Amino acid sequence: MGPWRRRWQGPGLWGLCCLVLGSWPGLLACPTSCRCSAWRIWCTEPAPGVVSFPRLERSAERDNISDIYIANQRKLESINDNEVGLYIGLRNLTVVDSGLKFVSRQAFLKNINLQYINLSRNKLSSLSKKPFRHLSLSDLILVDNPFKCSCDIMWIKIFQETKFSNAETQDFYCINDNNKRIALMEMQIPNCGLPLANLSSYNLTVLEGNSITVYCDATGVPLPNVSWAFTNLVSNHESDTSKNPASLTIKNVSSKDNGLRISCLAENIVGEDQASVELTVFFAPNITFIESPTSDHHWCIPFTVKGNPKPTLQWFYEGAILNESEYICTKIHVINQSEYHGCLQLDNPTHLNNGAYTLLAKNEYGEDEKRVDAHFMSMPGDGSGPILDPDLYDYETTPNDIGDTTNNSNQITSTGFINTENEDSITVYVVVGIAALVCTGLVIMLIILKFGRHSKFGMKGPSSVISNDDDSASPLHHISNGSNTPSSSEGGPDAVIIGMTKIPVIENPQYFGITNSQLKPDTCGN
Structure with a gap:
């Protein structure tokens, strides 16, 4: 047993060696001057040094990297497009004590998980805000860079004022035209101001099929560039940003664009600003879906209605208005912008509820109606299933007074239920009366027989x-x-x-041999 035990210790040691060697640069194709693990890359060796941003060849390895640390790389001067973006899971990026001079405006476009960036002690003289504006950064550290005092870095000052206290920003400096270092918080640059965007209207409403134009007036020094931002605009549109104010025209507006958010973006080297408005499209109701009833906890006639303003809903049963009650009512389950999903809910309907149901949706811009046939239960006597008590339903319908669709012959009232109830009550009274008469007759007969026995035939x-x-x-x-x-x-x-x-x-002694128990009935009232 001893040799076997020693023999199996070999693979255990080899496994440990593999774990140690797993971080060896050759196994992960780690760049020169760097060390790599399953989740981290760190490049700190100055010789031979890193010339460009480190890159792992295998995509599976890159996806797991969350931290990159680069230091003492004097030959690394830029971070370009599609370099950092390869590491989509990256959370922390540090490039310090290196020769970094330029950061591309789209350098971090794909790194939406970035939370921490440290670019301290490099050679940055200017830096645009664009690489960072879409990120939710908890820290952006830029100290000890030879920034030139200009509008290009004014956004850093504004960022520091809004993000941190003065004590945390005292190490930020810039170099003015006289090659003098001044604190970034004290930098005053003439003709340098944040842009401001203003819309011509913040209540953008239009009727479906019409056209509408919105204007955006942008101010700032330098004069900002203006652009329009929106997502999935279905309607035809055209914009003009070459003039101030800029314009956006939407033609033949579709109801599908109701609730769409439209933004005007004004941006210059100092920073950016935006103004937004929600597009409201009014349109007539449209019943896009209605289906035969289904049984869940209750019977439900499902439907979907679109309309803005919110349409009123009215149900008809066999051409007459259906008055809703606690046993039959309309339920709206989901509201999505101007789309309403719901059902007509019926509690234990019977064959009396079978028939044609029509939904009418109406608002000030028009109306729509759809009909569906409902079958809940077969007529009594056909053997297809149990019939529940129709007295459970005490609702009634009244004549249709909308438009010219009144059908007096189809008016449904509760008379049928009342007649059925009266007939059932009369039947019960008759049966009870007959039973009472039978019992009375039997009692009288017993009395006669009892006293007649002592009188010997009277x-x-x-x-x-x-x-x-x-x-x-x-x-x-x-x-x-x-x-x-x-x-x-x-x-x-x-x-x-x-x-x-x-x-x-x-006397015949057998003649009056009938006992009282033989003359009494078994029950009284059955």
């Missing part, structure tokens, strides 16, 4: 006298005289007198 009181054959013509009467009257004790209380003879009546 024959109570004195015994009935029925004449014999010899006296058949005589009326029935009671005989109570003499010895001819049988004793009331004879034959028992149930005896019947026929003629002068009292005959006992014998």
Whole structure:
């Protein structure tokens, strides 16, 4: 086991060596006089020195570089276009104690991640603001450069005044025409002033299809150059910046340009200024999208409407105005400039809600309407699905009073729902009444049967006298005289007198064998 263990220690050592050698200049194709790692380039060796900005050949290696440090490179005199821009991930750039004299105006155009730049102790006599104006720098250090006191570096003074305190800017100097060094904060240059841009109007409104012109008046010393800045202007346009004020004319304005921001830029060697305005385009509504209803948490008829000013929305059901309620209403979910995305939301619609729905969008410049057919549930009895209670909906529609589209025959009211409710109530009352009558009848029958059992077919009181054959013509009467009257004790209380003879009546013991439980119904009210 010992030899195997020693044998496997070899690759571990080799791996460590590879990590160490990974920063060797030859492995990363590092420029001469520089050292390179996966994230940093530093060039500090004065011999043989760097003549141009260091460059890695492999793009994959360049993309990971975040720091470049260059010092003691007397032969490095310029930073040109497309040199620093190769390192798109660059955050920190330092070029100090070198022979740097020139920085291209587009040197850092592609380095939008740059946060720190240090160009101290070089040979810069002038420096334009253009290389830095699009960057969000936390630090820009330019001390100990032989700047010439001129308008070219006035922007540095303004930058220092707005960015830092006086204590942090005391080392900035420039050389005047008498070769005298003066503090940058004390530099006074005649005929040198920041530009100022003013627009002819800051309320740029136009009706779709019309044309409009905006003017920009720029002042400053030296006289600034003027340019127009906008993104994705769809309408045809032309500009004239050769005159002051400069002009921009937009022809046959499209509604797609509504909300577009237009800027006038005035720039001279001292600095720059801009003035901006938002283009407002008024246009009639346009329903760009409407679709059959879909079911999510609620049923929804989706739509998209464009219009400026914001259009009013009205729904129609089968040609009649649809009054919205808590069960059916319009919802706007997304607003993008003058575009509105939403839906007509219906809560548990039934077959009574099937039909044609029309959306009317209207503002002061026109109107548009679109129709869609909706089917939520089949009619009752076709076996296609359950029917929910239509009484859930108590909204109603009223006749359409917009334009001449009124269709009185299609007016929808809540009468159908009321009639349905009345019919259901009457049916319930009838059923309950019949059940009550049945129960009452059963109770009465039970009472009759209960008391009839003790009266023996209802024959109570004195015994009935029925004449014999010899006296058949005589009326029935009671005989109570003499010895001819049988004793009331004879034959028992149930005896019947026929003629002068009292005959006992014998009951069938099985006849009244029906019990009370057999006469009672199972339920009362069902």
